[in-house]
Amino acid sequence: KQLVGREISQSENWVLEHAKLKARVEVLEKNKRNFMGEDLDSLSLKELQSLEHQLDAAIKSIRSRKNQAMFESIS
Structure with missing residues (x-):
């Protein structure tokens, strides 16, 4: 029974x-779309504003x- x-x-x-990973994938896909300027x-x-700040930093x-x-290519 224990087994x-x-x-x-x-x-x-x-x-x-699986449910946690699926939810995480959905969040990452949404973030990717936002970074591409979609679904805003x-x-x-x-x-x-947060998205804009992240894009500016990138x-x-x-x-x-x-x-x-x-610089490395010309030196």
Whole structure:
């Protein structure tokens, strides 16, 4: 009986883990769409400002790396 109980418990754990991972994937896909400028209508002003800040930081990082690569290519 203990083995059957453990198997059920482990099966329940996998079901819960699957549900958590599925929800996480949905959040990540929504974030990706937002970063691509899609599905913005549902975002609040605060969420839009946060998204803008994250994109500004990403652009600064990209430009910095690009400038570093350009400098390295000419030296």
